[in-house]
Amino acid sequence: MPEGHTLHRLAAQINTVFVGRPWRVSSPQGRFTAGAQRLDGQTPEHAEAWGKHLFVHLGPEIWQVHLGLYGAFSFRGDADFAAETTIGAPRAAAVTFEPHYDAEGWLIPEPPQGAVRARISARHGWADLRGPATCAVLQLAEYQKVIGRLGPDPLRQPRTDTxxxxxxxxxxxxxxxxxxxxxxxxxxxxxxxxxxxxxxxxxxxxxxxxxxxxxxxxxxxxxxxxxxxxxxxxxxxxxxxxxxxxxxxxxxxxxxxxxxxxxxxxxxxxxxxxxxxxxxxxxxxxx
Ligand SMILES: [Zn+2]
Missing domain, CATH: 1.10.8.50 (Helicase, Ruva Protein; domain 3)
Known part of the structure; x- marks a missing residue:
């Protein structure tokens, strides 16, 4: 199972390649369709990790992902999309591809492979989430309930905070x-x-x-x-x-x-x- 360090790397990467710009969200597999519709077209404001949970804040809504034993994100994009290819459970490395763009100048993602719970796309690249234990959209009160049950995470505070x-x-x-x-x-x-x-x-x-x-x-x-x-x-x-x-x-x-x-x-x-x-x-x- 990915341990906390993996989730903090994931949050940092999402902050780098997705946050601050509108994104497109879908559920090619169909198991997250309603959630994806709520996130689609919004601008992610901040991604954070707490223990083994990832939270992406979008105004009053928060996207929660727990990778569990098998979950992983795979990232693909053009030369302007600086991302590690896979974060989470081990997956096969991606092969190179020829970038093509739609009429609005967005990179056209490749057809989804396998059971992709959620696909998030930015102008220059996309990420596919497969196999998570949890993938849900929370309201603030629900988010507070989740984090209220979590103990301290050594990676959330500077070392000097006792x-x-x-x-x-x-x-x-x-x-x-x-x-x-x-x-x-x-x-x-x-x-x-x-x-x-x-x-x-x-x-x-x-x-x-x-x-x-x-x-x-x-x-x-x-x-x-x-x-x-x-x-x-x-x-x-x-x-x-x-x-x-x-x-x-x-x-x-x-x-x-x-x-x-x-x-x-x-x-x-x-x-x-x-x-x-x-x-x-x-x-x-x-x-
Ligand atoms: Zn010994």
């Missing part, structure tokens, strides 16, 4: 579930997924099974700082690479079960926890 970290500590102190389960609860912290969970707990040498409310506040604060740093690296680089020492290894424990821990040599473990696989080292993640 309020989100305090909120995170407070959220942990109110839960008896394991720290591993708490990190996946978007009401505790927004944007963390399976890879960042495993990697941050490993680097902080925390036992994933420790009850959240028994975690030492200093260790919890260090965990927040670690996640903030990892997510920021993810935004900058467009992928998750938590091993920062060079070489081909990208992750410390994620999907390395059964191999020796790079820190202590114990075999890395994996177990199902609430439907998602947890990876950790039982040798050196002990408290």
């Amino acid at each position: 309020t989100p970290r305090k909120d995170f500590l407070h959220n942990l102190s109110r839960r008896r579930i394991s720290i591993a389960a708490a990190l996946m609860d978007q009401a505790v912290i927004a944007g963390v997924g399976n890879i960042y969970r495993a990697e941050s707990l490993f680097l902080e040498q925390l036992d994933p099974h420790t009850p959240s409310n028994q975690l030492d506040p200093e260790r919890a604060a260090a965990l927040w700082d670690r996640l903030s740093e990892q997510l920021r690296d993810g935004v900058a680089e467009g992928r998750i690479r938590t091993v920062r020492t060079g070489g081909s290894r990208r992750h410390w424990v994620y999907k390395h079960q059964g191999t020796g821990c790079p820190r202590c040599g114990t075999l890395i473990a994996a177990a199902e926890l609430q439907g998602r696989r947890l990876y950790w080292c039982p040798g050196c993640q002990r408290d």
Whole structure:
């Protein structure tokens, strides 16, 4: 599943290539027809990410997208459309095409391929959304309800703002579930997924099974700082690479079960926890 860094990259790209100019919106697949009609012809004002949600503000209406496990945006355009080609779940790279323009000077998009939930077009390019878990148009009150349920997102505030970290500590102190389960609860912290969970707990040498409310506040604060740093690296680089020492290894424990821990040599473990696989080292993640 795309983690928070992916959504922040997506919001930044939408701000760059779509915001401030009228766009055309359609639902080639037909499952978002009414929503697309409400967005079509409007001017997107601002795109933002909060955890794993994307919100695009258009006056009183807000377009909400959650990519879920399979969702992705693919971007295509002419030489004036500076966009990464795919953001979200991995997709085949686009092939090059010859640009043609309509009578109003807009690039003519290629026929949609596969189940395109939403197509958004600007003058110089377009983006296709496929496979999202959520694609909806919200009114302000509905949007406020969604964000009201989300915990702090380390990527939304400058590092110097300590309020989100305090909120995170407070959220942990109110839960008896394991720290591993708490990190996946978007009401505790927004944007963390399976890879960042495993990697941050490993680097902080925390036992994933420790009850959240028994975690030492200093260790919890260090965990927040670690996640903030990892997510920021993810935004900058467009992928998750938590091993920062060079070489081909990208992750410390994620999907390395059964191999020796790079820190202590114990075999890395994996177990199902609430439907998602947890990876950790039982040798050196002990408290
Ligand atoms: Zn170890």
